Amino acid sequence: MVDPEEEEAMEEITFKSDTVLSDVHLNTPNRRHLMVRLNAVGQPVFLSQFKLLWNKDSWKDTQVKGKKQKDIQIENTVHEDRSIQEPCGKSSNSVDFLNKNETKTFPSMRIEALLDDDGDLEVVRRPRAFSETEQKELSRNKIHPKILTQGAENLNEKEQENIHHNMVKIEHTMATPLEDVGKQVWRGAFLLADYILFQRDLFKSCTVLELGAGTGIASIITATVAKTVYCTDVGEDLLAMCQRNVALNRNLTATGGGTVKVKELDWLKDDLCTDPQLPFTWSEEEISDLYAHTTIIMAADVFYDDDLTDALFKTLYRITHNLKNTCTIFLSIEKRLNFTLRHLDITCEAYNHFRFSLNDLEKLRDDKMKFIVEPIEATFPQFLVYERIEQLELWKIVAAPIS
Template identity: 40%
Template sequence: MTSSGAVILSDVHVNHKHQQLDCIKPLSGYVTRFEYIIADAEVQGDHVGSDVHTDVDGDYDVKRKKIVCKDCIIIEHSLGTELKYVGLQVWQAALLLCDFILDNCNTFKGCCCLELGGGVGLASITLATLADTVFCTDVGRQILETCQNNVERNCVNEKKCKPIVRELDWFKQQHQGSEKTGDLEIAGTSNRFYWKKHELSILSRLDFIIAADVIYDNTLTEAFFNKLFEVMCGSECLKAVYIATEKRLNFTLEDLDVTCKEYDFFRACMNELASKIAKENTFKIEQIPIEFKQRFSYQRTKQLELWKIQPVKVSA
């Protein structure tokens, strides 16, 4: 694990052009356009030239050119942060998760979804192009405010879903001045990112939970799985959880070898979850091959992984 005082810069921001905002903010202050492919389309050529060929039946074999249709998401973010503020950057696992979402439109169309550790909101904003309801959660006013800015910047179509940004601290069950209901916090008057009462009933009908690049510190990973289990237990019709992560290999003097202890701990937590039973469900865990179409620009390395957790009814 990187020391807490070290400055960390995501590879995503090394490889993408970014612009500085006119109004510099303490931690964020940059914006990047993340273009992605919507679809490939073939269109017929607009003229018949002397090089036109015919097929075996004598019909014109008209050349077609491929048109790539693109859209973009504009994200406000930081460049280089300490470990506690890495949620203000965009990471490659988030782009992998976005690719997966867009490659499975029918799965996510009309769904109700919760993102844990949503950071600046890229995955939730991507999902909102398909879903009916998306809750994007994280902790810390700067991260939540930046995420809300990104939602306002990108989700301007009133006919489409607009992610709801809410605070969800994996370590806490209740905020001072708030009313506890289940394991979430009910809004008081001091924090606009607290939960509203009617939203809790929506959470009980979650279809999917997603998370990207939340595995980098063992204490946080343990808290993440505890909170994940609580939310899964509270959802009556959950179909699956998708977790995108990146193995970060480091040479350590302690082991005299290249290791990734945070990833090993993540796998141990997954195995522990697979052994639990909740509401007559066990949890099937599988790694999803990442050969699906790459729509965003990033380095899809073999260190990037996507995992699926699926509730399965216990046989009588």
């Protein structure tokens, strides 16, 4: 039994000053995620569902067919202001909104602020649909905790039946310290997943390695088309969460016949873990398969610390030199702007270090391997419902042997 006071406290999500929160969670409606348990370190674990848009008709609900990506980004800019969106279930048209407020400034495509006669900014406020008392009562129903047994790996039949082919269900935490950000879902993983579903033929029947997989959402999507996906990260608690997410979506991956293998891969170590006494270790057969058949390596939104970025690129160099085949690497990153006291200005230090590392990798020459780097324009369709902002980037690296 859970203490009623403890259960009530768990319903309140507290964001501390030393924690970070993914924008994906901020934009996920409360009814879409459910607190299910506490993890090994006492963090609340939530179960969220993310819709997959498999067909073109569904995709048109998110992106207007035939429009250029630039036009789509203009619409996304308008939609970022939640105070001007229409009620849930109705689609809002950015052009109609601009016409109503006479702020359209084509062809420059800028959105001007609304000013009154004195030049002061007019703030459009959301109408109060409920009284404070009613709003308080509604907020109490946003989360309904259901505490599960810690470490339970098997799902009951009812949970399996509830898994639908167009939903990805992911367990994750929210508002974590920086060292636990892998337990959250980030937009970079969605961008990478979009590209995978768009380029199904490229990933079909392949052996894929994901580095820094976090909750495993990109690996799970990849397994709908690939043959084998080695979903890797570090930390027993994180990998256990990732393994559970694989189990939650086994019906989804089964349709494509793919297999997800959750394994530990520490970028700060030269060798893979083969200790049979440890969880998420590698067998000799799996290591042989990894190096013999891997043709794609990918990583999403893992470039937030310069030391870890350096370690990742060293890992890429080491692994690609041991592969028997030419390998294509896909790296997804969100360019984050931060004000720093050191520069007294808004900078993108982590992103800049990532770009320097890409440049160094491309210039690198040895007797065995060369690396060809190129950006991929994010003009491909969205297959997941999220906010694709212009700061999201996807990079392609071809690691080819020198003949």
